[in-house]
Amino acid sequence: MEYPRRKRIPVSYNWEMKVTVAAAKGRNVLNFPRDYSRNCLLKSHRNIYLLDVASGKVYKSPILNSSKGSEDKFIYSGWKKFVKQASLCFKDKVIFKAPKGDNFLEVQIVRCAF
Numbered sequence: 001m002e003y004p005r006r007k008r009i010p011v012s013y014n015w016e017m018k019v020t021v022a023a024a025k026g027r028n029v030l031n032f033p034r035d036y037s038r039n040c041l042l043k044s045h046r047n048i049y050l051l052d053v054a055s056g057k058v059y060k061s062p063i064l065n066s067s068k069g070s071e072d073k074f075i076y077s078g079w080k081k082f083v084k085q086a087s088l089c090f091k092d093k094v095i096f097k098a099p100k101g102d103n104f105l106e107v108q109i110v111r112c113a114f
Contacts, residue, residue: 011101013040019092019112023083029064030079036098037073045103048075050082053108057085063103082107 013036022028032041041063050059061078088094091112096105 011039013098013101014096016093016095019088019090019094021090024088024090024092026080026083028079029074029076031066031072031074034071037071040098040101041073041103047103048078049104050078051104051106052082052086053106055086 015033015036020028045063047060048063050061051057052059059078059082061075061081064074064076066072066074082088086109088109089112093110093112095108095110097108098105
């Protein structure tokens with residue numbers, strides 16, 4: 001007996017990251033948490049949209065798949081541009097919010113005060 005596939009219900013998803021030295025220099029990709037990839041991104045999503053909450057600017061970037069598996073997804077070009085234009089610094093905190101549980105992310109920067 002075959003059961004019908006359950007339809008994915010978009011759920012709000014949030015996560016945070018601390019900026020490393022390499023990330024601040026634009027040398028890293030932005031890896032998505034597996035829960036976000038699994039529960040929010042559809043196979044039809046080819047791009048991710050990063051909304052810089054402070055400036056209102058939107059950065060579009062192709063979603064790439066890791067060779068490790070289909071749930072390991074990341075972006076590079078849009079993330080690198082965001083890091084540079086937002087002037088991310090070592091130890092800044094970046095908060096990602098997907099309020100509709102899709103491929104549109106609100107990005108907020110909490111600056112490190114050191």
